[in-house]
Amino acid sequence: MTLSDRQVNILRYIARFVDERNYPPTIRQIGTACSISSTSVVKYNLSKLENEELIVREAEVSRGLSLNWDKLEATGLLDEIGGPASRAINNLSDRVVSFFSVPVLGNIAAGEPIRVDPTDRASADEWIDLNEALFRDREKLFALRVQGDSMVDASVLDGDIVILRQQERAENGEMVAAWIEGLEETTLKHFYRDEKKSQVVHLRPANPAYSEMTFPANQVSVMGKVVSVIRQLE
Amino acid sequence: MTLSDRQVNILRYIARFVDERNYPPTIRQIGTACSISSTSVVKYNLSKLENEELIVREAEVSRGLSLNWDKLEATGLLDEIGGPASRAINNLSDRVVSFFSVPVLGNIAAGEPIRVDPTDRASADEWIDLNEALFRDREKLFALRVQGDSMVDASVLDGDIVILRQQERAENGEMVAAWIEGLEETTLKHFYRDEKKSQVVHLRPANPAYSEMTFPANQVSVMGKVVSVIRQLE
DNA sequence: CTTGACACCGCACAAATGTTCGTGTACAAT
DNA sequence: ATTGTACACGAACATTTGTGCGGTGTCAAG
Numbered sequence: 001m002t003l004s005d006r007q008v009n010i011l012r013y014i015a016r017f018v019d020e021r022n023y024p025p026t027i028r029q030i031g032t033a034c035s036i037s038s039t040s041v042v043k044y045n046l047s048k049l050e051n052e053e054l055i056v057r058e059a060e061v062s063r064g065l066s067l068n069w070d071k072l073e074a075t076g077l078l079d080e081i082g083g084p085a086s087r088a089i090n091n092l093s094d095r096v097v098s099f100f101s102v103p104v105l106g107n108i109a110a111g112e113p114i115r116v117d118p119t120d121r122a123s124a125d126e127w128i129d130l131n132e133a134l135f136r137d138r139e140k141l142f143a144l145r146v147q148g149d150s151m152v153d154a155s156v157l158d159g160d161i162v163i164l165r166q167q168e169r170a171e172n173g174e175m176v177a178a179w180i181e182g183l184e185e186t187t188l189k190h191f192y193r194d195e196k197k198s199q200v201v202h203l204r205p206a207n208p209a210y211s212e213m214t215f216p217a218n219q220v221s222v223m224g225k226v227v228s229v230i231r232q233l234e
Numbered sequence: 235m236t237l238s239d240r241q242v243n244i245l246r247y248i249a250r251f252v253d254e255r256n257y258p259p260t261i262r263q264i265g266t267a268c269s270i271s272s273t274s275v276v277k278y279n280l281s282k283l284e285n286e287e288l289i290v291r292e293a294e295v296s297r298g299l300s301l302n303w304d305k306l307e308a309t310g311l312l313d314e315i316g317g318p319a320s321r322a323i324n325n326l327s328d329r330v331v332s333f334f335s336v337p338v339l340g341n342i343a344a345g346e347p348i349r350v351d352p353t354d355r356a357s358a359d360e361w362i363d364l365n366e367a368l369f370r371d372r373e374k375l376f377a378l379r380v381q382g383d384s385m386v387d388a389s390v391l392d393g394d395i396v397i398l399r400q401q402e403r404a405e406n407g408e409m410v411a412a413w414i415e416g417l418e419e420t421t422l423k424h425f426y427r428d429e430k431k432s433q434v435v436h437l438r439p440a441n442p443a444y445s446e447m448t449f450p451a452n453q454v455s456v457m458g459k460v461v462s463v464i465r466q467l468e
Numbered sequence: 469c470t471t472g473a474c475a476c477c478g479c480a481c482a483a484a485t486g487t488t489c490g491t492g493t494a495c496a497a498t
Numbered sequence: 499a500t501t502g503t504a505c506a507c508g509a510a511c512a513t514t515t516g517t518g519c520g521g522t523g524t525c526a527a528g
Contacts, residue, residue, distance in 0.1 A: 006475095022290075023258050023292075023299070023300060024257050024297075027515075028514085028516095036477095037477065038476065039515085039517085040476080040517080040518080041476055041477070043517075043518095044476075056256075058255070058257075059516085060517075061257075063296060065257070066257060229464070229465040230462060230465075231463040240505095260484075260486085262486095271506085271507065272508055273485080273487085274486095274508080275507070275508095277488095278506075279505090293486085294486060294513075295486085295514085296485055296513095296514065
């Protein structure tokens, strides 16, 4: 039997969801993600998948489903649904732990007299969960790779990756990616509404040496808010 | 802080449950298994564990919890809570990858005419696996929270988190955290050995406006190399 | 034309499940 | 004696969430 696009989509979503959160999605989450309006249709398709033994389902248990990686691999679906993670998942089978935290060993600053010991991970007073802390609400996240030096004024360098959460509205001072009608460009700037004229917005670079830009509000559409900047140095 | 028997018990149960079923237990299941009559007591203890960052919990989500294996391992709890699975995970720990990818919807730069659509995740031409790409060799990673503006010259701002890999040696040009004997401080700078005198090192800020510092090599101990800079904006 | 499988939709229901709140006990500190 | 803190209990509550059922549209076989 051959799977419908929708079913492959469901598999893909489940895979990604479990990867990211360590627990399976509900049928409603699946439905929303795969543009299925009715929960019964999700159930219907899950049953299909279960018959194919591509997933395992526990009846009447919330989130009671899991992927059958072996079967997925056997049918060659792994690449299709797994995206970049597929191969590693394959290697690790079902024992994949998707959790990743790093000990914060201290603060660093000029004049700081604390000598940190990178070896002593146990004494860390704080841990950063890179997945959880930095990237909540992942459905709405996306990334942009910064090109050129146009954003150095905000300490965002060429090659950096900015993580954004999709949203139309922005609060004053937030760094957003905005599309500017007329200029025909997407840019990264701090967002301010005009205090007096509500239909005017200001896009302000972080560095005062650069000049602020002002636009009619209807010319600026906010695509998302920057929630994180990531720079790779190796 | 020290955990109660009950809390260790809970951890053990969760570990076993997830291992067997691929999805986490409910608080009632935990309660039953650990002889806790009240759901609120389970919640109470889960909160404790969450404060210790031994588990991660998603509020108001059924079965929305997962174990923090890294922290469990660091605190030596792994052997205690895990049966056969723990050893496997332990063994695998250097290969365990946590998969978390974000669609790269395009590049962003001044003058870039591409209008990205954050909604359309499916069309992403590229995905960034944040964990895999950014953080290999996790055992040696640690983080420092940057305090003050002493590193703005390298586009590292107050509040940023720098991820470092512990190592004593550094190559020319790499950004390192170094402890400077005499100055008694840990600082973030680009590292250069003197071309002529091998026992002399230069610590150079990224911004040429700041002056370079020179030290005898034995006065500078490299603690680690910066592999990533992360900035949270929300 | 009728029939039946297939895929889908919407809705309502009941069970599962996390949260809140008032209460109680033990113990150490004041 | 009093206060405060840590831990525990149970009941009530509000969502969350899986299931069931009637109905719709398509399409090919009879």
